[in-house]
Amino acid sequence: MADTKKRCFVVMGFGTKTDYINGRKLDLNKSYRLLIKPVVEAKGVECVRADEITHSGSIDVQMYRELLQADLVIADLSTLNANALYELGIRHALRPFTTIVISENKLMYPFDLNHIVIHSYQHLGDAIDYEEVERFRAALGNVIQTVLDKKEPDSPVYTYLNSLIPPKLQAEIEKAVESQEKKPTSPEIGKALSLIIQEAEDAIETKEFLKAKGLFQSALLLSGQKDTYLIHRLAFVTYKAAHPDLVTSLYESLALLESINLAHTNDPETVSSAGAVKKKLYECGEGANHLEDSILYYQRSYYLLNNRYNGINLALTLVYHATSPLVQNEQERIADLVFARRTWTRVLYLCDRDWKLIIEKEKNDQDLINDGTKDGQELQEYYNAQKYWILVNRAEASFGLGDFATYQLSVEESQKVKFHLWQLESFTEQIGKLKAEMKKIGHLIEPKWEFPE
Incomplete structure (x- = not known):
């Protein structure tokens, strides 16, 4: 001083x-x-x-x-x-x-x-x-x-x-x-915590998830506490790194989330992350119990936040449930589909609500967006990402409801917005999973869900 x-x-x-x-x-x-x-x-x-x-x-x-x-x-x-x-x-x-x-x-x-x-x-x-x-x-x-x-x-x-x-x-x-x-320190101590976190985020941008994992581990050590933000990011890059393999990394990610009171927390980010990990474990063939947990986690985060992301993923896990060994008769499968359809309908409402808000905010921020600064560039990237996710969420909800015309229109609209390749890959993968499952059970509802080949 x-x-x-x-x-x-x-x-x-x-x-x-x-x-x-x-x-x-x-x-x-x-x-x-x-x-x-x-x-x-x-x-x-x-x-x-x-x-x-x-x-x-x-x-x-x-x-x-x-x-x-x-x-x-x-x-x-x-x-x-x-x-x-x-x-x-x-x-x-x-x-x-x-x-x-x-x-x-x-x-x-x-x-x-x-x-x-x-x-x-x-x-x-x-x-x-x-x-x-x-x-x-x-x-x-x-x-x-x-x-x-x-x-x-x-x-x-x-x-x-x-x-x-x-x-x-x-x-x-x-x-x-x-x-x-005078005390011995780890290799990363001597750096500012913010610098380590930024290096980790930069590594995520270039898909160097294993590098990001090591940096977030250092950041967590340096912080000296169980910071939920750092644990969320570490859990994310841990399963994205898929090291030494995807299943092992998913269990490691889950253990990190459990360390911040997953069983009882009302933190929507924690339970939402757990829902994603559990869903992937089910998709990897690790057992139907992970699917049941995933549904519970997505339900908690969806009801806490009333948002599109958790609604979209909750609906998909319900469709998974309808085609899983957990369900023994058609009545239960129909019940899952009804719940999924209600969720998709709600997601469409949230898409309309959020679209109006984001367009109005983008209009009000044009002076900053166009001033040539880094802040303006980041703000435009934020609005582009928000618009893209709204459009593909609308597309997925419409796809699940069998409204393929709106699905196709929303996909076309999303292509007009600047997006990252990983966003398109994520959406395409999700639609592929939903399509495969709906083909198995779409005939149970009226009108029948039939994808136009």
């Missing part, structure tokens, strides 16, 4: 986190990258989040030092992240002023936070509207300037216990850091 430049430490989760109260998933990296970091740096203040700190020892020591010494702390409590709440409490105990609390506007605050000023922003889950970015940047910039200028107490600890004297532990902290730095 010898530099004269002021330093801001940002307290928040990283990656995609779930608000367990309302089931919403938020990309917190976008909150940090779009709403917080550029505003802080525009004020001439160095901005750092825990995952950006280069570690040579315990992450906890580094974190405590930042919470005490940082000239400014911004705490984003979105998703009621337990670590963020804990670190905010420490900051309030250590420093009487220069702490700003923010969150997305759908957060259900605990009672004990009601007396703290919390500056809110609108988060759309996997994106943030351009107009909201502009609004909140201006608002946060004004708050930062006010906090740095006035030095008025914002900690409830020092507000209500105004005789307290803030601690001065500089020597002790430096000694603890020095002690940690």
